[in-house]
Amino acid sequence: MNTQYISQPTDSKKEKIEEIVQKSWIRCETSYQLDPSQKWKAEVLCGAEFRHVSSRSALLLRQAAEEMQHLFTLVQGLGLMVLLADADAMILARCVDATHLSVCRRLNLREGAIWNEAIAGTNGIGTCVEDKCPIFLGHGAHWRFCFTLLISYAVPLFDAQGRVAGALNLASMNGKREQPVDKLLMETLAQSGRRIEEQLFRNSYAGQKILTLGSVRGCSAPLVSVNNQGEIIGATHAAREWMGWTDQTIAEHPNLLTELEEGSEISFQKAEENVIRSALAVSQGNVTQAARGLGISRATLYRKMKGFGMS
Known part of the structure; x- marks a missing residue:
């Protein structure tokens, strides 16, 4: 069994991340039967293969490019590179400077390199793409000993249908143990991931109303797209997880407020309030237009507004 050390968690979020690492180690030993002492170098697709495979992620690449560059300018002084991968853990793009090139060559951290966990x-x-969760790998947390000095922060990226589209990764070979900025870097990375997801979602449902169900948690924002009848035609990963919606649910185009009213928990009431506030914002305060967009009568909307203490 790999005896590398992981420090004890200090909060619930860190505990969750370390639980993911432990599960990954178990898979490495039992499912993949990988020798942690064995050196490894990523397989890299040739030019033609890479162009063919990466074309499937053309939309993700296009939407992520600007965000990657923005993220790189924020972390460049910390010696970190920015990597974008697809849902099969193949690197699609990178933002690096001259100080990273030797590490990139040694570890094949380049376009077309496959970093599948198996x-x-x-x-x-x-x-990250295997567990669909954010992950931080500090000193000695990678399975293979040859990556002992590799520091990695990663968050999953979700497409407009709530599926994992890939991962956004910050990496460094500085060999340092946990730093005070780790939590800040994870949150910054998550924000970048959410912005990419939102842009993918808005582009997929261009011309439709985009509403939020509530505050953002984790790597996905709880957004929904509704048509002029107030029917749900799209939902992000977070919205689907929160509401328990499946592809079949979305395909049936249920009315958004009806779906929310069926929930008895306070969280659903808060979600309904957020949707109403969002609809009013979209209509610039026009109650009639907001009611039409939500698929309810003006009187019903006024009643709901009164119930939530909204003038």
């Missing part, structure tokens, strides 16, 4: 072991990109 062959690379626990790693930021591969484990």
